[in-house]
Structures are given as C-alpha cells and as structure tokens.
Amino acid sequence: MPELPEVETIVEQLKKRILGKNVVKVEVLDSIVDKPISKLTPFRIKNIYRRAKTLVFELDNGRYLFVHLRMTGHFHYLTAQQVASDKEKLVKVHRFLAAKFYFEDDGLLTYNDIRRFGFVKLFDKKQLEKELAKLGPEPLSEEFTLKMFIEMLSKKKNSVIKTLLMDQHFLAGLGNIYAQEVLYLAGIMPLRRTGTLSLEEIKELHRHIKELLELAIKHKGSTVDNYAHVDGSGNFQNYLVVYGRDKCPKGHVLKKIEIGGRGTSYCSECQK
Ligand SMILES: [Zn+2]
Known part of the structure; x- marks a missing residue:
C-alpha cells in the first residue's frame, strides 16, 4: 500500500499535469468512484494535496474528491497526443478502469484499481474536514515537534x-x-x-x-x-x-x- 512518500510523489506529479485544468467530462465505470462526480462537469482542479495516505482534489465548485489508493489504486495521465497515439495501452488497463476524467485540452486522467480496495469519494467542505480531523499530525510538518x-x-x-x-x-x-x-x-x-x-x-x-x-x-x-x-x-x-x-x-x-x-x-x- 502506498504510504506517505509514495502518495506525496503521486500528488506532485499530478499537480504538474492537471493543476488548474478544466475537466469537461467524467465517466464513472465502477462503484468505488462516487457516481455523482460525473454530474459536476465542467469543473477546474483548483488544488491537489496529500493528507496522511489520502489525496485530496479541491475543485473550483467548492467540492472535493477524497481519494484513497489502498492496495492497487492508480492514476494514469495521457496528454492529448498520447490519447491519440496510445490507444492500445488504454485498452490494456481498461478492464480495471474505475473512472476517466477528460480535460478541456484533450488530456485524459484515468483511475484504475485491480483489487478495488481504493475509492474516490465526493465530499463537501464539512465532510472533508470531518474526515481529515480524524487523522493524527503530519510527521513532516513543523507542528510535529x-x-x-x-x-x-x-x-x-x-x-x-x-x-x-x-x-x-x-x-x-x-x-x-x-x-x-x-x-x-x-x-x-x-x-x-x-x-x-x-x-x-x-x-x-x-x-x-x-x-x-x-x-x-x-x-x-x-x-x-x-x-x-x-x-x-x-x-x-x-x-x-x-x-x-x-x-x-x-x-x-x-x-x-x-x-x-x-x-x-x-x-x-x-x-x-
Ligand atoms: Zn542487526
């Protein structure tokens, strides 16, 4: 299971690719991803951060995607060019695809999860704060003296x-x-x-x-x-x-x- 350093790495890499970008369509293909996410589009990815082993996507509509990868959850990002040329690779992971996020610039973010222990939940601010409040301090924070x-x-x-x-x-x-x-x-x-x-x-x-x-x-x-x-x-x-x-x-x-x-x-x- 990815721990703090792995999730931190994923957050940094996702930021480089999709921070500030607009999502124009979401396809939810598995119940481990909250279905109503597909009805929110269009929205912009305002921020992405890690808390404990979870990823939080802050959307510009005041909602949050709360993601736990657990054992095998995985994000894969394809640029517009890769989407056009990389069809075969997408088909390969298709069996385990749980969600597809289509961007305005034709980039594509997929979430797949072979063992389906991970999840993507849709939260409002209150729900997110309630969830995050259950967690202990961040070991790399200054607060953790x-x-x-x-x-x-x-x-x-x-x-x-x-x-x-x-x-x-x-x-x-x-x-x-x-x-x-x-x-x-x-x-x-x-x-x-x-x-x-x-x-x-x-x-x-x-x-x-x-x-x-x-x-x-x-x-x-x-x-x-x-x-x-x-x-x-x-x-x-x-x-x-x-x-x-x-x-x-x-x-x-x-x-x-x-x-x-x-x-x-x-x-x-x-x-x-
Ligand atoms: Zn020894």
Whole structure:
C-alpha cells in the first residue's frame, strides 16, 4: 500500500499535469468512484494535496474528491497526443478502469484499481474536514515537534510501538514498510510498549521518522507490490534496510513475526 512518500510523489506529479485544468467530462465505470462526480462537469482542479495516505482534489465548485489508493489504486495521465497515439495501452488497463476524467485540452486522467480496495469519494467542505480531523499530525510538518511526540506517546503508554506508529489517528502517513524501517533505524524492537521507551529512544525515533520520509520522497517512494506513481516507479525499495530483507545492514539474520496481522521484520541484535 502506498504510504506517505509514495502518495506525496503521486500528488506532485499530478499537480504538474492537471493543476488548474478544466475537466469537461467524467465517466464513472465502477462503484468505488462516487457516481455523482460525473454530474459536476465542467469543473477546474483548483488544488491537489496529500493528507496522511489520502489525496485530496479541491475543485473550483467548492467540492472535493477524497481519494484513497489502498492496495492497487492508480492514476494514469495521457496528454492529448498520447490519447491519440496510445490507444492500445488504454485498452490494456481498461478492464480495471474505475473512472476517466477528460480535460478541456484533450488530456485524459484515468483511475484504475485491480483489487478495488481504493475509492474516490465526493465530499463537501464539512465532510472533508470531518474526515481529515480524524487523522493524527503530519510527521513532516513543523507542528510535529519532539515535544509533541513525547506528549502523544505519554497518552498511549500501553500501546505496542509498531502498531501505534501505523495508526493513522495517532500519526499520519506511516504504514507497514516505513514503520519497520524507522524502528530499525532507531534501534527499537517493534513489540516494545510505548511506556518503556527512554527519552533518548523517543528522540531517535522522532528524528528518523522525519529523515526517512524525506529521503524516501526524494527517491519518489518505494516500489513494492503494485505501487507505481504517475511516471513509473520510485526506487527507495533499494534503500530499505529491513522490509523485504533477510539480513540487516550489519549482516545479522532478521527475525520475522506478525504484529496485528502484518508481517514484521526486525533484528534482535540491533534493536532492543
Ligand atoms: Zn542487526
């Protein structure tokens, strides 16, 4: 599932292509996309941004598209020229197409989703604010200081640290991959209870969350499973130190366990 760096990458790339452009027609082909979106045209894409692992499209009519890609949701953009010459490729993905957005300049944005866990919802401002208010702070925001992190953790002393890091109501944007990575980098066992963390460990964790996410964004995210951003794929998977690995960077054999139903790798030598 795309996490913060992957969704951030997709947002940046979509902005380059469709920000400020007019949508003249929308075809909704699957119930994972709210049907009434097709009745809104024409509208302009006023803004696109990320919150946690979701994408928000702000339209010029006061409405919002709230998009969660989940496992296999994917946007594909074709310029007018590509639409004219790339018919075969479109047919190939057609089986999983959930929506098509036609632009005034003849460009085309498609949303496809093989496993159909993703969605595109149509929200008004109130609905959007209600949804976003459920989410924890953004780890890359200035608001997310060490002081804030310490306070957040002090209210969740009995939680398992890995599970807590992945909880979007606690902190926005980390999933199974980056939670494992930051815990390795900070030298913390994934099963530790939050209340047992020392101040030094919390400091390390806070620092690595910010550094790792920033680095992953630079590399346009990690390409694992089916993730592909609009231009192709990121390469941060080459830099992951525990996810999908057998050994840690120091050569110790990693242990694999399940925490909350999710496969988790850790090093019993490097993580305490
Ligand atoms: Zn190790």
